[in-house]
Amino acid sequence: MLPPVVEASEITGRDEIVLCDVRWYLDGRSGHAAYLAGHIPGAIWVDLDAHLSAHGAPELGRHPLPTAESFAASLGSLGIGPDDPVVAYDDLGGTAAGRMVWMLRVLGHDAALLDGGLGAWTGNSETAPNERTAAHCPVRAWPASAFVDIDGAAGAGASGEVVLIDARGGDRYRGETEPVDPRPGHIPGAVNVPMTDNLGPDGRFADAATLRSRYQAEGVTGAGGSNNAVVYCGSGVSACMDALAMERAGLGRPGLYVGSWSQWSHTDRPAETA
Secondary structure (H helix, E strand, C coil): CCCCEECHHHHCCCCCCEEEECCCCCCCCCHHHHHHHCECCCCEECCHHHHCCCCCCHHHCCCCCCCHHHHHHHHHHHCCCCCCCEEEECCCCCCCHHHHHHHHHHCCCCEEEECCHHHHCCCCCECCCCCCCCCCCCCCCCCHHHEECHHHHHHHHHCCCCEEEECCCHHHHCCCCCCCCCCCCECCCCEECCHHHHECCCCCECCHHHHHHHHHCCCCCEECCEEEEEEECCCCCCHHHHHHHHHHCCCCEEEEECCHHHHHCCCCCCCECC
């Protein structure tokens, strides 16, 4: 089984790995256009909105989880079968690609994030799109233990035993700015652990010991399968980076509040701005 994060040197020459380019931008730029401008040779394009998210009312959040059936169909259409190991990347520290890796790993699928993303790739690039032959990917039910809903997130914030983590930048957590969602602030009781702080100046993950100390300082405990944390962000995408960081640190896997702030901010539930 691949670790949650791998170096470029670890995948070079491994033809069995399916490379997935999952570039996506909050400012509306086209990730597909970026892919066509240059990508790692052999990589296929994965659309965050079409393949890794559902679509519905704004009250569900901006990137709800697709049904198990829809995700299996997307993987099959991309040519990813249940036994195909996946390594995903983007060019923003894993903020989009981490979602795909997390989705696959909670299903027991062999998947990892490319440490440093596209910037860590020193080999040639290509511009021609790649397509794989469609594959049969069986439907695998989402494990209930991997998620919390809006009530679970509220309960986590009020709990003295669960650590509710907001993975957004500090300015959005404090409510100083809110570029996309209806209200500023954060869920009451949440602590701020920005996912970008898991990365060094070179855009690569900190080592396991450093990450472990960072999360333990916030009260996260656990090992192996799960821990006592719940993570969220703007729309349940970049928070997956915090989840992968905890797994890299040996602290187990937190629950994910998929609706995140994009769902919470559509309600009249309280918000904190300090």
